[in-house]
Amino acid sequence: FMLPNPDEAVIWRGPRKNGLIKQFLKDVDWGALDFLVVDAPPGTSDEHITIAQCLQSAAVPSADGSSSAPSGTSGSSSTASAIIVTTPQDVAIIDVRKEVSFCRKVGLPVLGVVENMAGLVTPAGRCTFTTVGGEAQDVTSEVLALLAERFPGR
Secondary structure, eight states: SSSSSSSOOOOOHHHHHHHHHHHHIIOOOOOOOOOOOOOOOOOHHHHHHHHHHHHHHHEEEEEOOEEEEETTTTTOOOOOOOEEEESSSSHHHHHHHHHHHHHHHOOOOEEEEESSOOOOOTTTSSSEEEOOOOOOHHHHHHTEEEEEOOOOOO
């Protein structure tokens, strides 16, 4: 959406990516929000740190007109929190464990985990969930978070 040619790769290093993240999170007037969803790739890179810091320090107006101030000011706390999305594969569960550890270290509460591609949708439209695995449920039990949902693949 930002490039003249949609097939063109974006090759940016950390400072430039972090600058764009800060611009989107601090300089864009999102209006009153109930939620702001930030879809980030797996990992615990500089970009994740920038996202966490920007969201935690932002005063975010909500749809009811109230505002949550940055942590440590006027008695309110940041509403920033995480919902982690995973898939049932072992390598994805390893990433979830790292992301949970990251969230703990930066003080970002984990509200829950969503397990995507946890089953199949039949040609007749029925959802069939796998009975093997369960690692996402195990991880959520460990972090005292709710397994928010399981979605089949399409």
